[in-house]
Amino acid sequence: MTAFAVESSGLTKRFGRQVAVDAVDLAVPRGTVYGFLGPNGSGKTTTIRMLLGLIRPTDGGHALLGERMPAGAARVLPKVGALVEGPGFHPYLSGIDNLRRLDAADRTADRKNADARIRSALDRVGLGAAARKRYRAYSLGMRQRLALAAAILAPRDLLILDEPTNGLDPQGTREVRALIAALAAEGSTVLLSTHLLSEVEQICGHVGVMHQGKLVAQSTLADLRAEATPRVRVTTDRPHDAARVLRELGLTDVVTGGVEAAGVLGPIAPEKVVAALVHDGVPVRGFGVVAPDLEELFVGLTGEGFDVSG
The missing domain is CATH 3.40.50.300 (P-loop containing nucleotide triphosphate hydrolases)
Incomplete structure (x- = not known):
């Protein structure tokens, strides 16, 4: 069989x-x-x-x-x-x-x-x-x-x-x-x-x-x-400066909103991101590594939105 x-x-x-x-x-x-x-x-x-x-x-x-x-x-x-x-x-x-x-x-x-x-x-x-x-x-x-x-x-x-x-x-x-x-x-x-x-x-x-x-x-x-690339989220009083540092490190899909900056981590170790932010004088009030949810996974595969309701 x-x-x-x-x-x-x-x-x-x-x-x-x-x-x-x-x-x-x-x-x-x-x-x-x-x-x-x-x-x-x-x-x-x-x-x-x-x-x-x-x-x-x-x-x-x-x-x-x-x-x-x-x-x-x-x-x-x-x-x-x-x-x-x-x-x-x-x-x-x-x-x-x-x-x-x-x-x-x-x-x-x-x-x-x-x-x-x-x-x-x-x-x-x-x-x-x-x-x-x-x-x-x-x-x-x-x-x-x-x-x-x-x-x-x-x-x-x-x-x-x-x-x-x-x-x-x-x-x-x-x-x-x-x-x-x-x-x-x-x-x-x-x-x-x-x-x-x-x-x-x-x-x-x-x-x-x-x-x-x-x-x-x-x-x-x-x-x-497991194959999905996680994102990092930085909580800071200077989100635009944090976003600049993330881009300089090579993170992709970097965005800002409110008191947060976020980006796709890629092969970079999270501790290097924190060190770079501190070295640049960006105050880090919070830092997290977040696995993408299903919506992000499938939008990444297709480039289109899905209905997440129901």
């Missing part, structure tokens, strides 16, 4: 002259929650559509659960649950009847326990009380919950979820995050596409970062943090 639930090599998609996904090499370890992160428009959804066989890649290939795609689609896709680009259901059917139609279309589903599985899926996403309500009367958040219920109708070895908390209120977002963590604890691998840093920080152990169609980073979240 391969160690990876999702693998791709040179996965590429072009639409005319536009390169939407550019030679992406994914490696999603089994049993992990993998955060597939990037700004909107970075190529995440197009990559997911190729992984699931919804569109054909222009170049490259991939495997799901050790099966090369698309040759192994009939064997592997029944083991995969997915939520891609928002839900689509019959508007005049209830939530439970929509799930019954989906389950009946699954040739691998166990008919004997269909009602129990459907009820369980609805309860797990918080729709038990609204099961008989027509889909057209569902809010955006309820529709998203129903799509997630459809993805977990049967036990899945792999879940591929594209923005699963879209449209949910803060309570619903927390519930879905708890559900994803529980599914991973039960043995499922989860590929979670998101632009929310809070989702990655709270439930993901591995990350891949997309930017303009390219995979610009891929590692455990801990390793990504």
